[in-house]
Amino acid sequence: MADKRADKMTIADVALRAGVSTATAGRVLGGYGYTSKENKEKVRLSAKALGYRPNALARSLITGKTKTIGVVAGDIQSPFYASILRGIADVARAQGFGVLLTNSDELLERELEAVQLLLEKQIDGLIIAPCDTSGSRHLHAAAASGCPIVQIDRRVSGLPADSVTLDNRGAASESVAQLLKAGHRRIGIVAELERWEFGDIETFIDRVIEGSIDPASLFPSWQRLFGYLEAHRAAAICIDRSLIVRVGTYSVTAARSATMELLSRANRPTALFTADGLMSAVAMDAITSLNLQIPSDLSLICFDDLDWMSFLKPGITAIAQPLTEMGEAAARLILARIGGEDGEEQHQVLKHRLALRGSVSVPQDEMV
């Protein structure tokens, strides 16, 4: 038994018991500098006997590295962030890094507090899904002060930081093209589309058509609308503004009522494209409530591949984002920066996978 107060054992105690200086004990335990075999042994034994556990705080204070990366997610509860976080945590753990987690709920104020907290705790790097893609002075400041940042899911324009995003525009465009190819001419889209800083949605549509928008620092849902518009233009099909359902907020109730309204119309669309996981779940709810059959009454392609889409009666064709891979990529980028890599900004744009299942068919009116 002897000593079992594993509590406040310092390197000095270990050194004393081993009969060496604290410096020597530090060297063997920290694995730096030279030490003789005998002393190595003595110190190790002493440390084990005393139940010594290094204090990372003290180490970090002097080395200036905490081996901790901060993560600001939107909402950890969502499968989207949960999977990304999984990827981050895996890579971090493999390198002996810890993950300090906060969520912003997509609220700027909360993001501010979170970043502040993380920086005070001296994280070595920050992975963040930024709320505000235009301003974000706090992120510019953090980057300027030397904290490496990797953006995920979206990019704040002008921020000197790496990013990992999905080709949302391409994915949406491909899916909508799929529906168009099947013969659909009235394709509804349900998307969040909370805010676009440069005007209303009509302006957005006009500017996409005229080709004067750079999708890079758009929010994902806007990029997906972009893809929707692009596919229509490529097929030389006019946009029916009424088929674009802008929920305006990331809420189930708002999404539900908007979707119900769209699908209850006399001239309802023959196909539906949902722009994210929440919209997909809500749309599915609405579809079963209205007793619509997929794909005979309505074709459907969903952004985000949720588990139920594969085992529903006809499987739902869905765009699968490589979420854990995104997290892994982000973690690898941040670790590289922490490791001192100082090349150009890296902007990794990952590709989706279109899971083709049974929710798309020829539109009803053409089937006769």
Next chain:
Amino acid sequence: MADKRADKMTIADVALRAGVSTATAGRVLGGYGYTSKENKEKVRLSAKALGYRPNALARSLITGKTKTIGVVAGDIQSPFYASILRGIADVARAQGFGVLLTNSDELLERELEAVQLLLEKQIDGLIIAPCDTSGSRHLHAAAASGCPIVQIDRRVSGLPADSVTLDNRGAASESVAQLLKAGHRRIGIVAELERWEFGDIETFIDRVIEGSIDPASLFPSWQRLFGYLEAHRAAAICIDRSLIVRVGTYSVTAARSATMELLSRANRPTALFTADGLMSAVAMDAITSLNLQIPSDLSLICFDDLDWMSFLKPGITAIAQPLTEMGEAAARLILARIGGEDGEEQHQVLKHRLALRGSVSVPQDEMV
């Protein structure tokens, strides 16, 4: 402009610029001790001008508190842990605490490493879903060394630490009773049931029947089997051992083949009880693959309420765990302990909610 190197600003720099001692500056910024109004003002101004950000590491080193709680989850990616984590993070944030996250993948070795990492980083408290409910010397050691621990989802026997769990036995028992009441006599159960330290599953069944098992530090899936058995005994119905499908590992493929086998039998059960979210999803997949209709061909009650269960054609009756509440409760407990509360061990057992939907009916053979 002036100074924008928000990087290495220490309290000494602030003090120098304000024309006071570091002690006074510390008092103003740290909010302890006495300071005159004038100095307060001067220091605040100086800090703001220099973009001073306190170094939590240095503070923690001396105060002995990091305002950080460590979390060891099984798999953050699962909706189960994601929701719990959400609850934890919310409560922690509200109190200015950070959350240091790791996952164990239910592997003891990984849990060991995780706990080690967290303790080295000097977390103030630990919330953990322990892998091993019997041994766990590392947790005993951590508790002994003064680190408060809150266990979640399950309890290691004899560990002096609070816990937050669900009444798994009660929930399972109630659900199975529901099926029995509807007239089912052949009720299948699909559960993970990876390990039970005291013997094989037959022994377990026998010992439950004879009433010689304390369910407190059983793994949830075993507690749920316990409830299944209990409900049968209460209804004086014999257990058919062949209806108890032990998957043995938390894997989709194993679960799928086991479930397919069960549902393909000539004398397949008339009702099914799935013991967790993964089993539920897999079972649903199997059911649709086999083209069985719910509830006419098979009644179903699932443990864990997943989003698709509410909007499927007939809704699936499910046991909803109050997950975020569990996380919140755990966080509150740990914060209380960190705050110095030293009463008796607290073991909070939360209640489930049975979401009654359309997946249960009278068994087919009695319907005539």
Next chain:
DNA sequence: GCGGTTTGTGCGAACGTTCTCACAATAGAA
């Protein structure tokens, strides 16, 4: 034997805070 490298050790100064002292100055009470 002599410089030069390699290997090993201990002292003490960092790191950026908090916190204990000692010490003033002011104010009110006796």
Next chain:
DNA sequence: TTCTATTGTGAGAACGTTCGCACAAACCGC
């Protein structure tokens, strides 16, 4: 006046590490 509180200040010692430096012993080729 003189004694106690109250309010304020700064010097300097913690906290538990890492790291620079000085110094020694050993080994090496020549």
